[in-house]
Amino acid sequence: MARPSRKSAAPTKPLLNPPARIGSLDTAAVVCELRQLHEDAEDENIGKMPADDELFGALLYLEANAGALKREEARRTAAIARVKLWEYLREQTDIHQAKAIEHARAAGAAWADLVPPLAVNMPSAAYNKAKRLQAAVLTEASHDKRPVRRTPEAVREAERQAAARAAAERRAEEEAARRHTLLAPVAQRLLEHRAGLDDDAEVTFWLDQIAAVLPDCRTPTQLVSLGTYVEAVVRELRKSRPTAARPTASTAEAQLAYAAAAAYVTGS
Template sequence: MDAPAVVGELRRMHEEAEDPLVERMPADEELFGALLYAEKQAHALQARPLDVRKAAAMKRVQLWEFLREQAEVHQSRAIDDARNAGAQWAQLAPALAVAAPSAAYNKAKRLKAIELTDETPQARPVRRTPEAVLRAERRLILEQAAERRAQAAAQRRHQLLVPVADRLLNQRDGLVLDEDAEYWFEEIEAVLPNCRTPLQMVSLHRYLQAAVRSLNKVEQRTAHPVSLTEGARLALSAAAEFLNEERSDEAGSLAVER
């Protein structure tokens, strides 16, 4: 939601109603102050048509809801910081306007709900109960762990990929390249020296796949090996073997997930 834009619309409504105090309305970015002003000066819209007054009130409702949600998000983060700094639930209870440590814990979990989503395709916010939040948090922890494992696996694959691609590139003169293969070798040559970001890693992998595929097509079309030297043959064989093993690993991972 673009809250400043909605505040700006409220401001225009007050200007069009010739609100005599509109110059005192806080800036669009000062949401809380602007809402207090719009509430206090709601009477300035009395001469406007009913649909305008209703629209202005609805915008205030919308903005208060947005502000409440944002307040809960930031309060939840403050609770996390307090807990990380050693605050006990008993100490947090008065600040959360509850009487017992267990109530403080439950309220903190309910506040977390706004930042968590369920497992449905629509990714709806979780129910505001401690149990639902705990389930969502556990699921999030598992998803984050899976993501870290996937990133680590990708990094390991990349560490194996670089020498394979470099070896094949160094044997370029010992290979029969058509225009397509030449293009992919140029792409490998461009990205290989500074291949550090995830996008560059993915690109290098894709370029190597394309280069090997192009060389295979040359062999099929000419019915002759594309390798002119033993070094080139071994480099191409290593690249093809690396890609085949990777495909097998991916297929195995998919089977495990199913």
């Protein structure tokens, strides 16, 4: 009886069993440990070993001089560390080659121009290989580091999702910038009309905080603090005047200043 054929996974389907990756690695620290092994073994060529941050050159040196390690345990430890470093380098190669392709395309290179560098036979193959490499970039850039399936369809879907996230982040940044633009005038109006608001110790405290930070309010941290102080003023005014029978402000101008601050706080 013929066995039923297994259905292929959809090309955009997320990987159920994502491949293990080295991920983040302090390669200089690992190379430094390997250097110490060679120094302890009195490797006579150790002075020729490249610097700890020159990973590729250091790996070539360690490979060529592996025999300098006399103890079997040291040779085993060093070889395993080299395997890990090469695997890390392989992961990074995909990411940086994909970025080089992106830069080449941005500079006007056609897919046909990338056929020889990518060691493929036709432009369509160069395109598909570039998309597979882009999967590594998208995985690295994702929030959860979830691997992207190495198919053109999956990469296009991941790119669409990344573009949507970037657009949402831009909208959020634009909204934050808009609110920050409104914040200083709102805070200034509260100070200008504080006499019509300021008859409560807590309100006085938060208005004093606004007065202290507003003149030099430029950095994101200062803007966040200023927003917090404005929110606190609105909160305390609402607490101290809980009913319509007790107006929030004693003057029309102060009432308008409070209304503007309350509208800012509620985002309306």
